[in-house]
Amino acid sequence: xxxxxQIPAALSVPEGENLVLxxxxxxxxxxxxxxxxxxxxxxxxxxxxxxxxQREQTSGRLNASLDKSSGRSTLYIAASQPGDSATxxxxxxxxxxxxxxxxxxxxxxxxx
Amino acid sequence: xxxxxxxxxxVICKSGTSVKIECRSLDFxxxxxxxxxxxxxxxxxxxxxxxxxxKATYEQGVEKDKFLINHASLTLSTLTVTSAHPEDSSFYIxxxxxxxxxxxxxxFGNGTRxxxx
Numbered sequence: 001x002x003x004x005x006q007i008p009a010a011l012s013v014p015e016g017e018n019l020v021l022x023x024x025x026x027x028x029x030x031x032x033x034x035x036x037x038x039x040x041x042x043x044x045x046x047x048x049x050x051x052x053x054q055r056e057q058t059s060g061r062l063n064a065s066l067d068k069s070s071g072r073s074t075l076y077i078a079a080s081q082p083g084d085s086a087t088x089x090x091x092x093x094x095x096x097x098x099x100x101x102x103x104x105x106x107x108x109x110x111x112x
Numbered sequence: 113x114x115x116x117x118x119x120x121x122x123v124i125c126k127s128g129t130s131v132k133i134e135c136r137s138l139d140f141x142x143x144x145x146x147x148x149x150x151x152x153x154x155x156x157x158x159x160x161x162x163x164x165x166x167k168a169t170y171e172q173g174v175e176k177d178k179f180l181i182n183h184a185s186l187t188l189s190t191l192t193v194t195s196a197h198p199e200d201s202s203f204y205i206x207x208x209x210x211x212x213x214x215x216x217x218x219x220f221g222n223g224t225r226x227x228x229x
Contacts, residue, residue, distance in 0.1 A: 004155070034218070043118065043205055043222035044156075089156070098144065098209050098218055102155040 002027045006090050006103035013080055014111050021075040021106045023090030028068045032093040034100065035064050035075050037086045044089065048075070080110045115139055116208050118221025125196055125228055133191045133224045135206030141186035142208035146218070147179075150203040159204075162189040196228040 003026045013019050023033070032051045036044040048057045048064040050073070056065040063076040077084060087107045091100040115138040125131050135145055143164045148156040160181055161169040168181035180192040189208075193200055205223040 036220075041203075041223070041225065043116075044207075044220040046219065091156075098146065098207075099158055099161065100146075100156075100218065102148075102157075104153065104155045 002030075002092060002094060002101045004090055004092055004101050004103035006088075006106050008106060009104065010107040010109075012109040012111060015080060015082060017080050017110075018076070018078050019080055019108070021077070021088050021090075021108070023073040023075070023103055025071045025073075025092045025101075027094075028071050029094075030068065030092045031095060033064075033066050033073050034091045034093065035062075035073075036089040036091060038089055038105065039086050047088075077108075080108075082110045082112045084108060085110050114219045116206065116219045116221040118206055118224055120224055121222060122225040123227070125226070127197055127228055128195055130192055130194045131196055131226060133193075133204055133206075133226075135189045135191070135208070135221050137187045137208045137219075140208075142189075143186060145183060145189040145206055145208045147181065147189075147191050148205045148207065150205065150223075156205065159191075162206075164189075193226065196226070198228045201226055201228045 005024045007022045034049045035047045038044050050057050050066040061078040066073045087105040089105045090103045117136045119134045145162040147159045149159050150156045159174045162181045162183040164183045170176045183189040203223050207218045207220045209218050
């Protein structure tokens, strides 16, 4: 059974700092990996999707990497801003379907 | 594009009553939608896969008679929590993708906060 772990559970940084969020998964036979942002009491916003054949994806200040063999992904946020404060969720897609297995998330606080 | 609308955003109901949650794809057709549940400080857990025109597929441990799913059209799926109990209080979120089975990004609704008193 696939398990997804995110470390740290919470992170507080000053504005402008670069930071890395970590995600690990137990079964490397994944279809894709997706990073989401969730604001309090809200739904999810898709940030980056990495297919299993890819190693990284970039969007603006965000860069996500994928190492299937080691079961790891990282989300790099450059020059963090207070507006980046949210919970970041990592989710693994399995077997060609669109079922996702989620981690518990990392709650990020960027202090002005 | 690819907007998923979920309604209501929050609902409070009494124990024993039923609650219906709607999930609509506003600008695309979704043959498959997914229903997740999230308890405080926990991961989102997939409850069921909703297939247009056919029966939903439920994950292990999810009672199909309690969580009724109807996917009558390509743009609407509904989740009905029947005979709700306080332990059903949770955050329910639906999702859909533009292209089924292709690994394309999933788009999520804003969720429904259900509180059962």
